[in-house]
Amino acid sequence: MSNQLPQIMNAEGRIQSSASKANFHTSTENPMKNAHRFYIDGEWVEPETLKKHDVIDPSTEQVIGTIAIGSAADAEKAIKAARNAFAGFSRTTKDDRLALLKRVLTIVKRRKDEIGDMISREMGAPLIMARAEQAGLGAAHFEETIRAFKTFDFEYMQGSTRIVHEPIGVVAMITPWNWPINQIVCKVAPALATGCTMVLKPSEIAPFNAVILAEIMHEAGVPKGVFNLVQGDGPTVGAVLASHPDVDMVSFTGSTRAGIAVALAAAPTVKRVHQELGGKSPNIILRSADLAGAVRAGVRRCFANSGQSCNAPTRMLVPVERMDEASAVAAREAAALVVGPPSDPRTDIGPVASATQFEKIQALIEKGIAEGAELAAGGPGRPSHLSSGYYVRPTVFSRVTNSMTIAREEIFGPVLSIIGYETEDDAMAIANDTPYGLASFIHGAQSEARTLARRLRTGSVRLNGPAWDGAAPFGGYKRSGNGREYGKFGLHEFTEIKGIVGYAGD
Incomplete structure (x- = not known):
């Protein structure tokens, strides 16, 4: 990480601000110097027993501080x-x-x-x-x-x-x-x-x-x-x-x-x-949609935050006769995304959050290949220009079936599965065939999208890429939670x- 960001660890592993002053000293007592204490009853108190835990910068794999556990x-x-x-x-x-x-x-x-x-x-x-x-x-x-x-x-x-x-x-x-x-x-x-x-x-x-x-x-x-x-x-x-x-x-x-x-x-x-x-959200691209535009938007939505969003649209459903076109558009969009250090203003995708997460994602990418999904972009390993950090190649699989592991399990990384459907009823069946029910997405004619939204068993449905609505209810059906x-x-x-x-x- 470049020095655009504050230096946050002193020699004792405690958190402090840099000379650039990131407003760390605005209250009576600065908790950024209390990473080894807890805030209880209005005070910073010592733990009963000090047990330290390293916090890792995933872009460098280096310790940036410690907290008390x-x-x-x-x-x-x-x-x-x-x-x-x-x-x-x-x-x-x-x-x-x-x-x-x-x-x-x-x-x-x-x-x-x-x-x-x-x-x-x-x-x-x-x-x-x-x-x-x-x-x-x-x-x-x-x-x-x-x-x-x-x-x-x-x-x-x-x-x-x-x-x-x-x-x-x-x-x-x-x-x-x-x-x-x-x-x-x-x-x-x-x-x-x-x-x-x-x-x-x-x-x-x-x-x-x-x-x-x-x-x-x-x-x-x-x-x-x-x-x-x-x-x-x-x-x-x-x-x-x-x-x-x-x-x-x-x-x-x-x-x-x-x-x-x-x-x-x-x-x-x-x-x-x-x-x-968790979630395994479907993104249904109807025949009435602008396929190229909807696919590009879907790829970026799926890969935002390095794919680490519970409502990420990780299953893209497209008309089966347009699978090749959708796959090609998705592959081009994935290849255009810049993977790199979080401090670089050109970066679209940073690292995933931890070594455990990186290893899980790599195993699932390998699983997708082994189960016969067609690799359209990305694949195992880090991007070639990065030698360290938990960076994942933006990966697109096409011709995925809904029974494959990559279509069933929450990967929580920049991995997209494209699934073909024959009819709208087929699309609804595929979309709902999951233990999860957090979110779903539809692109196409608004009247058609409104009708289909009522058939989806998810806590939210987003029609044609709307702006975020902080007043809309957020939560899931089925194994995506309650409330x-x-x-x-x-x-x-x-x-x-x-x-x-x-x-x-x-």
């Missing part, structure tokens, strides 16, 4: 702080919480580029994209939560009964590395708005952006114990958060495999489990509903 005791301490804070925070007024959200948003906007720089270092997103989209969506979700919150009815009459939406309680939040601050804010913002208290465990692969957020929460004046941050792994901290009887809800974003483990851990305490999990995020739908997830019957009586 929490224990069960650290998680217990954070849960206790959140439980103690809930009684008071849950009774704050809507106006008080709105003012708090606005203060947080103001600081998030001020530090947006710093957050983007950190995400680029942690998980490899191109710097321009990390600032504009990765960090930008974090700010956008606070904005959308505020808009939805202003008109959200926490109480209303239904006949003679008073319906009351109350904060669900203490929320455990377990978040991923692929869109880190985005997925954190999708949980933190509605929890704050509804009067919940929380314990956040971010991914240990991309942990430092969460530390910046903790600093922002501190500066904004979030009351002690309302927001708590404990770094750690899933089997230790995550398991305690999911199973603890003093946690009322666990909100998890990650793989379906890990989501199942969270649900099993949570089951004995019958807490609410809110999950946004919804974004806007008013996220607010609902963090509330319990009480009916006070006879409220209007004398």
Whole structure:
């Protein structure tokens, strides 16, 4: 990584800003010097036992810092702080919480580029994209939560009964590395708005952006114990958060495999489990579509963020008679994408986030070749001009059948499978023939696309490449999870509903 980004590790492995000053010193105590401490009950506290974890820059494969990995005791301490804070925070007024959200948003906007720089270092997103989209969506979700919150009815009459939406309680939040601050804010913002208290465990692969957020929460004046941050792994901290009887809800974003483990851990305490999990999204290109334009857009959408998006359109469905044309267009578009260091403004695709992810993707590319899919672009190994870093060649397979491994498993890398269909009914059957149901995409005549959208078993359907809508519900059917995020739908997830019957009586 070039020195366009701040130097973030000192000799002790603790995080610090460079001489360029990336706004690391804006609050009373700078948590970027506290990568070995946790934010609990409004203070930076030492872990019960210091166990360090290296954070790797995936573009260089070098250590860029260390964090403390929490224990069960650290998680217990954070849960206790959140439980103690809930009684008071849950009774704050809507106006008080709105003012708090606005203060947080103001600081998030001020530090947006710093957050983007950190995400680029942690998980490899191109710097321009990390600032504009990765960090930008974090700010956008606070904005959308505020808009939805202003008109959200926490109480209303239904006949003679008073319906009351109350904060669900203490929320455990377990978040991923692929869109880190985005997925954190999708949980933190509605929890704050509804009067919940929380314990956040971010991914240990991309942990430092969460530390910046903790600093922002501190500066904004979030009351002690309302927001708590404990770094750690899933089997230790995550398991305690999911199973603890003093946690009322666990909100998890990650793989379906890990989501199942969270649900099993949570089951004995019958807490609410809110999950946004994996996907294998179909992108249906109808005969009425501009095939070349739709294929080019589909390739770029699939390969954005190095293919590390749960809703990436990784299965492209095209009319079988136009397979050769679609394959050729996709191959040209993949070849035109620039794979390189995140700091280079020409880069379209940075590295994938970790060695584990790189190896998984390579194995699945090899599997696609072995199972007989036609390799149209890319293939195994790094791009030839890159000798280190977890870089994957943008890969396109054509003539894929929906029974092949590459069409069934979530690859989470820049790998596209093109599948042919005979009729619209055939396309619908292929699209729905998956254990996942997070998102789907349709390109073609708008009236036709609207009709077909209703037949797709996914939580969202995007018609003809629309702009992002932060108020639209986001979440999945089937093994893609349960519950919804974004806007008013996220607010609902963090509330319990009480009916006070006879409220209007004398």
